[in-house]
Amino acid sequence: MASLEHQLEPGDRAKVKLENTEGNPRTPAYIRGKTGVVVSLHGRIANPTDHRGIYPPLCTLLFDVADVFGGDRQDKLYVDLHEDWLDRVVSG
Secondary structure, three states, X not given: OOOOOOOOOOOOEEEEOOOOOOOOOOOOHHHOOOEEEEEEXXXXXXXXXXXXXXXXXXXXXXXXXXXXXXXOOOOEEEEEEEHXXXXXXXXX
């Protein structure tokens, strides 16, 4: 279920921040600095395990494997990321 608190929408291009001192440290290092497309919104999710309360809205982004790891593969990669790790890419 998508939350009204999302700042991104499906189809938006977003770049993953290289660092996020305030955010979830579980963002994979290999995806930092890469640009993908938002494909799903999951709203805000509570995480009682680490006692942080409610995380920022969660999105699924689609990346081209070649853009992430290099090479000429046509494979795709889906990664779930919290919006505080993402900056909207404005085409222009």
